[in-house]
Amino acid sequence: MNGSRLDDFLALSRANPWELAPFQESLPDGSQVQVWDTGVICIEPAVPGNRDLVLSCGIHGNETAPIELCERLLNAILSGRLPCRQRLLFIFGNLAAMNLGVREVEENLNRLFSGAHARGERRNNERERADRLEQYVTRFFQARDGAERLHYDLHTAIRPSAHEKFAIYPFTHGAPYSRRQLAFLCSSGVDTILLAHGPTTTFSYFSAQSFGAHAFTVELGKVMPFGQNDARRFAAMERNLEHLIGEPAWRPPVLDLDQVRVFRVCQEIIKQSEQFCFQFSDSVANFSAFSAGALLAEDGEQQWHVRESEEAVVFPNAGVAKGQRAALMVSAVELTADMLE
Ligand SMILES: O=C(O)CCC(=O)N[C@@H](CCC(=O)O)C(=O)O
Ligand SMILES: [Zn+2]
Numbered sequence: 335m336n337g338s339r340l341d342d343f344l345a346l347s348r349a350n351p352w353e354l355a356p357f358q359e360s361l362p363d364g365s366q367v368q369v370w371d372t373g374v375i376c377i378e379p380a381v382p383g384n385r386d387l388v389l390s391c392g393i394h395g396n397e398t399a400p401i402e403l404c405e406r407l408l409n410a411i412l413s414g415r416l417p418c419r420q421r422l423l424f425i426f427g428n429l430a431a432m433n434l435g436v437r438e439v440e441e442n443l444n445r446l447f448s449g450a451h452a453r454g455e456r457r458n459n460e461r462e463r464a465d466r467l468e469q470y471v472t473r474f475f476q477a478r479d480g481a482e483r484l485h486y487d488l489h490t491a492i493r494p495s496a497h498e499k500f501a502i503y504p505f506t507h508g509a510p511y512s513r514r515q516l517a518f519l520c521s522s523g524v525d526t527i528l529l530a531h532g533p534t535t536t537f538s539y540f541s542a543q544s545f546g547a548h549a550f551t552v553e554l555g556k557v558m559p560f561g562q563n564d565a566r567r568f569a570a571m572e573r574n575l576e577h578l579i580g581e582p583a584w585r586p587p588v589l590d591l592d593q594v595r596v597f598r599v600c601q602e603i604i605k606q607s608e609q610f611c612f613q614f615s616d617s618v619a620n621f622s623a624f625s626a627g628a629l630l631a632e633d634g635e636q637q638w639h640v641r642e643s644e645e646a647v648v649f650p651n652a653g654v655a656k657g658q659r660a661a662l663m664v665s666a667v668e669l670t671a672d673m674l675e
Contacts, residue, residue: 338359339357339359339369340359340367340369340375340412343369343375343405343408343412344373344401344405344408344426346372347372347373347426347429348429348432348433350372350429351372351429351430351432351433352372352429352430352459352462352463353371353372354369354371354372354373356368356369356370356371357369361377361411361412361414361418362414363379363380363414363417364379364380365377365378365379365380365411365418366378367412370470370473371466371470372426372429373392373425373426373427373429374423374424374425374426374467374470375408375423375424376421376422376423376424376474377411377418377421377422377423377424378421379418379419379420379421382419382420382421382481383419383420383582383583384420384480384481384482384582385420385421385481385482385483385484385578385582386420386421386423386474386475386477386478386481386482386483386484387420387421387422387423387484387485387486387578387579388422388423388425388471388474388475388484388485388486388541388547388549389404389407389422389423389424389425389485389486389488389575390424390425390426390427390467390485390486390487390488390537391403391404391425391426391427391487391488391489392404392426392427392428392429392431392432393427393428393443393444393487393489393537394427394428394431394437394438394442394443394444394489395427395428395429395430395431395432395433395434395435395436395437395438395439396431396432396435396436396437396557396559397437397488397489397490397557398432398490398557398558398559398560398561398562398563399490399554399555399558399563399567399568400488400489400490400552400554401426401432401560402560402563402565403488403554403565403568403571403572403575404424404426404488406565406572407424407572407575407576407579408424410576411579416576416579416580417580418579418580419579419580419581419582420578420579420582421474421477421478421481422579423470423471423474425467425470425471427443427463427467427537428443428460428463430459431443435559435560437492438460439458439459439460440458440459440460441456441458441460441461441655442460442654442655442658443460443463443464443537444487444535444536444537444551445535445536445658446460446461446464446535447464447467447468447535447536447537447539447540448533448534448535448539448540448543448544449468450464450535451464451465451468452465467537468540471485471540471541471544471545472544472545475541475545475547476545482548483541483545483546483547483548484547484548484549484578485537485538485541485542485547485548485549485550486549486550486552486575487536487537487538487541487549487550487551487552488552488554489551489552489553489554490553490554490555490556490557490558491553491555491556491557491620491649492556492557492649492651493556493618493619493620493649493650494556494619494620495553495555495556495619495620495621496619496620496621496622496646497525497526497595497620497621498555498556498567499522499523499524499525499526499552499553499554499555499571500524500525500526500527500528500552500553500620500621501519501524501526501527501528501550501551501552501553502528502530502536502538502550502551502553503527503528503529503530503550504530504534504536504538504539504542504543504549504550504551505530505531505532505533505534505539506542507543509675510673510674510675511529511669511673511674511675512548512674512675513589513674513675514585514586514589515548515550516589516594516669516674517586517587517588517589518574518578518586519550519552520586520589520590520593520594521570521574521586521587522570522571522574522575522586523568523570523571524552524553524554524571525593525594525595526594526595526596526597526621527594527595527596527597527669528596528597528598528599528648528662528664529596529597529598529599529667530599531598531599531600531602536551537549537551538550538551552571554567554568554571555567555568574586591669591671594669595666596666596667596668596669597621597646597648597664597665597666597667598664598665598667599662599663599664600641600642600645600663600664600665601638601641601645601662601663602659602661602662602663603630603631603638603659603660603661603662603663604657604658604659604660605633605652605654605655605656605657605658605659605660606633606634606636606656606657607633607634607656608656609632609633609634610631610632610633610652610660611631611632611633611652612630612631612650612652612660612661613628613629613630613631613632614630614647614650618647618650620646620647620648620649620650621646621647621648621664622646622647623644623645623646624640624644624645624646624647625640625643625644626640626641626642626643626644627639627640628640630647630661630663631652631660631661638663640663642665644665644666645663645664645665646663646664646665646666647661647662647663647664648661648662648663648664649661649662
């Protein structure tokens with residue numbers, strides 16, 4: 335698309351971090367490429383397959399590997415190297431934070447969905463962005479009924495992890511877990527699944543809860559600056575996304591339950607005050623295990639201990655805002671056939 339405004343959509347978006355007027359172009363195969371806003375681009379094939387796919391990245395601005403991955407996929411589609419056979423919405427989430435190389439500018443975008451952006455008096459650009467992203471996802475999924483709705487919200491984690499790639503399966507309100515989605519994740523190199531224990535204000539929960547989408551927060555590795563990610567570490571996910579986008583009849587290999595490691599959230603540690611501190615070192619990796627009774631964190635009078643025989647810590651971060659999740663404690667569970675559909 336030489337000479338088009340789509341030649342470098344990410345650069346165009348980063349140059350207009352909070353707003354970009356919509357425009358539209360066509361691809362030689364008849365697909366319509368619609369820019370809905372900065373970082374938001376929808377591709378509608380002339381004859382779409384039966385999947386409506388949202389791929390989001392950069393909801394946290396410094397999580398660059400997923401941004402680079404989505405940019406490669408988008409460019410492959412725009413250049414004609416990858417045929418787009420499904421309706422597809424790419425979202426590059428927090429462009430201002432990307433420009434600054436930080437997770438968030440004023441507030442964590444991934445705590446502002448499912449209407450949280452409108453709660454309380456506070457107003458800022460991230461709240462406005464969450465509001466608009468909800469509207470775009472709504473527009474995308476509500477454009478038709480009957481298609482399989484998918485949303486992979488791609489992230490990388492602040493800390494190293496004992497299990498490098500893992501996905502958070504948003505709370506399903508008791509509905510069974512999707513065997514095919516677990517197969518997709520597992521064959522994409524994401525072999526560890528964390529089952530959420532309740533509703534949240536994350537992007538993936540929004541799509542799952544509001545539209546019945548198969549939606550996941552997918553952690554693909556550790557946060558690195560732009561240009562320092564090793565694309566080979568994400569090759570399995572990239573290849574499977576190419577299959578999903580380009581081959582309407584493609585299905586992931588059948589799931590072998592023995593290949594999946596599953597945890598459930600057993601405690602959520604919420605920071606109450608600036609006195610909050612963990613009782614373990616800053617270098618502790620995600621999924622590090624602690625034994626029953628171990629003291630995990632303190633906040634003034636309040637203490638958190640391991641309650642089960644063994645619990646592992648995920649996303650410990652004492653630097654979050656007051657009232658926010660400072661860590662999840664998880665314990666291993668066995669996924670049995672009756673929990674799956
Ligand atoms: O490494 C960390 O501490 C955070 C990585 C990250 O951004 N994780 C997501 C998980 C969202 C979910 O629970 O579905 C987040 O904290 O927003
Ligand atoms: Zn993130």
